[in-house]
Amino acid sequence: xxxxxxxxxxxxxxxxxxxxxxxxxxxxxxxxxxxxxxxxxxxxxxxxxxxxxxxxxxxxxxxxxxxxxxxxxxxxxxxxxxxxxxxxxxxxxxxxxxxxxxxxxxxxxxxxxxxxxxxxxxxxxxxxxxxxxxxxxxxxxxxxxxxxxxxxxxxxxxxxxxxxxxxxxxxxxxxxxxxx
Amino acid sequence: xxxxxxxxxxxxxxxxxxxxxxxxxxxxxxxxxxxxxxxxxxxxxxxxxxxxxxxxxxxxxxxxxxxxxxxxxxxxxxxxxxxxxxxxxxxxxxxxxxxxxxxxxxxxxxxxxxxxxxxxxxxxxxxxxxxxxxxxxxxxxxxxxxxxxxxxxxxxxxxxxxxxxxxxxxxxxxxxxxxxxxxxxxxxxxxxxxxxxxxxxxxxxxxxxxxxxxxxxxxxxxxxxxxxxxxxxxxxxxxxxxxxxxxxxxxxxxxxxxxxxxxxxxxxxxxxxxxxxxxxxxxxxxxxxxxxxxxxxxxxxxxxxxxxxxxxxxxxxxxxxxxxxxxxxxxxxxxxxxxxxxxxxxxxxxxxxxxxxxxxxxxxxxxxxxxxxxxxxxxxxxxxxxxxxxxxxxxxxxxxxxxxxxxxxxxxxxxxxxxxxxxxxxxxxxxxxxxxxxxxxxxxxxxxxxxxxxx
Numbered sequence: 188x189x190x191x192x193x194x195x196x197x198x199x200x201x202x203x204x205x206x207x208x209x210x211x212x213x214x215x216x217x218x219x220x221x222x223x224x225x226x227x228x229x230x231x232x233x234x235x236x237x238x239x240x241x242x243x244x245x246x247x248x249x250x251x252x253x254x255x256x257x258x259x260x261x262x263x264x265x266x267x268x269x270x271x272x273x274x275x276x277x278x279x280x281x282x283x284x285x286x287x288x289x290x291x292x293x294x295x296x297x298x299x300x301x302x303x304x305x306x307x308x309x310x311x312x313x314x315x316x317x318x319x320x321x322x323x324x325x326x327x328x329x330x331x332x333x334x335x336x337x338x339x340x341x342x343x344x345x346x347x348x349x350x351x352x353x354x355x356x357x358x359x360x361x362x363x364x365x366x367x
Numbered sequence: 368x369x370x371x372x373x374x375x376x377x378x379x380x381x382x383x384x385x386x387x388x389x390x391x392x393x394x395x396x397x398x399x400x401x402x403x404x405x406x407x408x409x410x411x412x413x414x415x416x417x418x419x420x421x422x423x424x425x426x427x428x429x430x431x432x433x434x435x436x437x438x439x440x441x442x443x444x445x446x447x448x449x450x451x452x453x454x455x456x457x458x459x460x461x462x463x464x465x466x467x468x469x470x471x472x473x474x475x476x477x478x479x480x481x482x483x484x485x486x487x488x489x490x491x492x493x494x495x496x497x498x499x500x501x502x503x504x505x506x507x508x509x510x511x512x513x514x515x516x517x518x519x520x521x522x523x524x525x526x527x528x529x530x531x532x533x534x535x536x537x538x539x540x541x542x543x544x545x546x547x548x549x550x551x552x553x554x555x556x557x558x559x560x561x562x563x564x565x566x567x568x569x570x571x572x573x574x575x576x577x578x579x580x581x582x583x584x585x586x587x588x589x590x591x592x593x594x595x596x597x598x599x600x601x602x603x604x605x606x607x608x609x610x611x612x613x614x615x616x617x618x619x620x621x622x623x624x625x626x627x628x629x630x631x632x633x634x635x636x637x638x639x640x641x642x643x644x645x646x647x648x649x650x651x652x653x654x655x656x657x658x659x660x661x662x663x664x665x666x667x668x669x670x671x672x673x674x675x676x677x678x679x680x681x682x683x684x685x686x687x688x689x690x691x692x693x694x695x696x697x698x699x700x701x702x703x704x705x706x707x708x709x710x711x712x713x714x715x716x717x718x719x720x721x722x723x724x725x726x727x728x729x730x731x732x733x734x735x736x737x738x739x740x741x742x743x744x745x746x747x748x749x750x751x752x753x754x755x756x757x758x759x760x761x762x763x764x765x766x767x768x769x770x771x772x773x774x775x776x777x778x779x780x781x782x783x784x785x786x787x788x789x790x791x792x793x794x795x796x797x798x799x800x801x802x803x804x805x806x807x808x809x810x811x812x813x814x815x816x817x818x819x820x821x822x
Contacts, residue, residue: 214553214554217554217555217558218554218555220558221555221556221656223686224684224685224686225555225556225656225683225684225685226682226683226684226685230678230682230683232661232678234662234667234671235670235674235675236662236664236666236667236670236671237662237664237667240664240666240667265552272553272554272555273555273656275656275657277661296820298816298820298821300813306813306816306817306820306821307816307817307819307820307821308821309820309821324661324662326657326658326661328555328656329819329820330819330820331819332812332815332816332818332819333815334811334812334815335812335815335816335819336812336813336816
């Protein structure tokens with residue numbers, strides 16, 4: 188190849204490489220900006236019609252149980268995601284509850300690598316959000332930082348009833364995703 | 368279960384409306400769309416990957432009408448037949464197929480080249496099995512007629528409609544870019560200024576559409592196209608209604624369940640304010656990254672649109688200006704009389720939020736008029752030359768950096784390796800800084816995850 192053509196080719200390809208890097212950089216900049224303002228805590232929303240359907244389909248709560256979780260699922264909006272993007276966790280719960288004297292409902296989210304190593308744990312008190320029997324849904328953004336190592340991850344969410352030091356797991360749900 | 372899966376993947380499904388709205392025990396419809404019933408819970412456990420994107424089903428355009436209830440199995444088969452594809456290189460009339468862009472219930476969309484006029488076009492092809500069915504071809508014609516009325520830089524232009532043995536074809540303007548839905552998936556929510564800018568442009572298109580007597584009825588983010596080198600464009604008039612003609616039976620529910628207006632659900636008369644609602648929902652999603660209503664079943668979703676108040680946008684995105692929140696919530700009012708009454712009113716409310724040069728620019732037939740005063744010729748040349756010089760220097764630096772001939776001297780490399788350099792082979796010191804620059808230690812990544820996902 189002629190040296191001049193070669194140098195033009197190299198210049199163009201390096202320019203393209205630079206553009207890609209810059210584009211990615213702007214995506215990450217935007218992502219970091221979003222992270223300042225997005226709310227990452229769970230916000231359960233009560234769904235009236237789903238609650239009615241669930242009430243017609245599930246058995247009533249036995250008297251002896253203060254809280255029963257009949258349905259608890261979690262899924263992700265995309266099985267694969269890239270760094271500098273937000274993954275969304277969709278959670279759905281149908282719980283039946285009576286009055287809780289001094290007990291709290293605590294939701295724990297645990298993140299694991301494919302090898303089973305626990306990365307992080309997040310605990311949230313959701314007593315006030317799940318204050319009545321009903322069907323609730325929530326979508327929670329999960330930031331994937333720029334330096335997130337590629338690979339498969341598993342997220343486990345666990346709803347527990349805490350009374351003092353005593354903790355009873357009511358239900359768990361898991362979802363998996365892959366970081367490219 | 369095979370039938371069940373097939374029906375769910377069918378892009379257009381005609382179902383008895385009564386069974387949706389009363390939610391009786393025979394509501395197979397709800398199972399078909401999102402599969403969240405008890406029946407489907409089992410299916411979900413057995414096939415978690417199949418159901419990985421249930422939201423996408425409610426994200427598809429649906430038409431619920433009692434006219435076609437008895438024909439459901441036949442239409443489901445027809446929808447399968449719709450997936451007949453042209454390979455790149457095939458010719459459709461004078462158009463050379465270049466690539467497949469996507470597909471929906473009303474056929475497939477291709478990027479093609481107009482060999483006579485020598486320009487890129489997009490072809491929307493309704494395959495022969497569907498072209499032979501009067502309902503489909505009527506709708507396809509109605510789509511073409513709706514789009515043919517419109518001449519706006521903010522709307523994808525229809526060049527022509529052909530009825531060929533290969534199927535009915537719409538020849539459309541081809542633009543580079545991505546849909547708003549793709550942008551939101553890729554980059555997350557838009558900041559307020561960007562959202563205002565993009566939606567103000569989309570509202571320009573909507574205003575023109577309404578002036579010409581066209582109601583879009585499906586203004587979701589996947590139908591708003593962000594043109595890479597120009598204004599935002601509204602597209603896909605597949606379920607549009609003309610002022611004087613509607614291809615769908617009176618009382619049919621047409622739209623996308625995640626974005627549909629209450630009056631569309633209730634079967635009441637649909638007017639331009641339905642588009643205001645749908646665009647309000649899209650704007651809500653664009654700035655918060657979340658939908659105002661996310662429910663377990665289609666019935667619940669429809670109920671929410673009709674009865675429930677959405678969570679305020681600031682409850683999910685703290686930094687939104689209060690005025691933008693008020694604008695979104697006004698557009699999403701249940702009662703059409705409480706919404707903005709015209710697209711222009713909606714757009715004016717958005718533009719009051721701040722100066723947005725692209726959206727506010729006056730238009731001519733070729734799009735927004737650039738508002739910068741032209742520079743003198745000589746000054747332009749000097750600036751252009753300076754820009755080129757900068758570009759050249761940047762290119763050379765980038766090239767050197769990429770090839771590793773311009774090593775970054777990190778403190779670690781200077782302090783830690785100093786004594787070893789003498790003993791190491793000559794090539795090694797040059798390689799080490801590059802390695803240190805590109806490969807992060809694994810613990811750094813995990814730590815960032817711990818920080819992002821933990822308490």
